[in-house]
Amino acid sequence: MRRKLAAGNWKMNGITASLSEVSGLMAAHPEPGCEVLLCPPATLVTAMAALTKGKIAVGGQDCHAEPSGAHTGDIAAVMLKDAGASHVIVGHSERRADHAETSDMVRAKAMAARAAGLVAVICLGESDAQRDAGETLDVIGQQLFASTPDGATGTNTVIAYEPIWAIGTGRTPTLAQIAEVHDFIRSELMGRFGAEGGLMRVLYGGSVKPSNAAEIFATSNVDGALVGGASLKATDFGAIISALSAA
Ligand code: PGA
Numbered sequence: 001m002r003r004k005l006a007a008g009n010w011k012m013n014g015i016t017a018s019l020s021e022v023s024g025l026m027a028a029h030p031e032p033g034c035e036v037l038l039c040p041p042a043t044l045v046t047a048m049a050a051l052t053k054g055k056i057a058v059g060g061q062d063c064h065a066e067p068s069g070a071h072t073g074d075i076a077a078v079m080l081k082d083a084g085a086s087h088v089i090v091g092h093s094e095r096r097a098d099h100a101e102t103s104d105m106v107r108a109k110a111m112a113a114r115a116a117g118l119v120a121v122i123c124l125g126e127s128d129a130q131r132d133a134g135e136t137l138d139v140i141g142q143q144l145f146a147s148t149p150d151g152a153t154g155t156n157t158v159i160a161y162e163p164i165w166a167i168g169t170g171r172t173p174t175l176a177q178i179a180e181v182h183d184f185i186r187s188e189l190m191g192r193f194g195a196e197g198g199l200m201r202v203l204y205g206g207s208v209k210p211s212n213a214a215e216i217f218a219t220s221n222v223d224g225a226l227v228g229g230a231s232l233k234a235t236d237f238g239a240i241i242s243a244l245s246a247a
Contacts, residue, residue: 004034004217005158005201005224006241007121008231009061009089014040022051024234025241030055033245034224038231039089039121042075049084059087059121062095065108067115077109077116087119089226091147093164103146111149114156121158121226122147123205124185128165137184144188154199159185160226166206168228175219178204182221210239217247 010018022038029036039059040048049058060080067076080088090113091106110120124143126136140161148157161181166172173181182202189197204216205226216222224244230236 002154002199002201002223004244004247005037005203006032006034006237006244007037007059007087007158007160007203007224007226008039008237009092009205009226009228010038010040010044010232011061011094011228012041013232014044016044016047018232019044019047019051021232021234022048022056025238026052026055028234028238029241032241034241036241037087037121039087042080042083045080045083045085057086058084059089059118060085061089061092063088063090063109063112063116063118065105065112067112077112077118081116081118085118087121087158088113089121089123089160091123091143093123093125093162093167097164103143106147107149110147110152110157114149114151119156119158120152121160121203123160123162123226125162125164125167125206131163131165136181140181140184141188144185145192148189148192152193152200153196154201158201158203159189160203160205161185162205162226164206168207170207172207172212172216175215178216178222179220182219186221208240210236210243213240213243214247217244 037057063077064074090109113120126139201223208225209230
């Protein structure tokens, strides 16, 4: 059985005062029926982890592939772990685009996360042009293969399918399109990792909101969501947590 996971990605949003949203979320959902993860900016990891005390898991949004060294501005996985994180997002499409991260680099980051004892949330997604050209499954298959390290398990790895064109746009794929990609990812994972591939959670991400969460969570091989904008407000993210708990 795969435990459902509602993950929030705050991106470059949030200051200390924003932690009141987390307090509100915990008050409204003291016993969520799914695992809940929030990935704030690195500056808030320590304070958020102190606040949630493990009731909500806390993650970073990126890590460097090396454990230490001369990399100004970067953060090592072991530092996130030390600050109270249990997870780290790697390979988000905004990192792939803004920082020219390749799948090889993403795989190295996922390995660094594992070495530090963090769960890697590995993101994949096709562009608008790639979908229009009928290349979606090819692109996802290549990204999945190259970004996921050997030895990945249901415990140390989560996959997030996030079509680039659906992120922050309010546009979502049809449920059939989501099912097609999630079923494909599941079969690729099982082909490569055997039974462990059946245990890895595969999240959908891209314009998930309270109004579409339930139908997305009822879709084949969707084990939860990676939520951007709607994770910033306790009421919206709480509604998504409720939908996932009921799925
Ligand atoms: P969105 O972002 O929910 O704001 O579309 C999702 C993501 O990028 O993880």
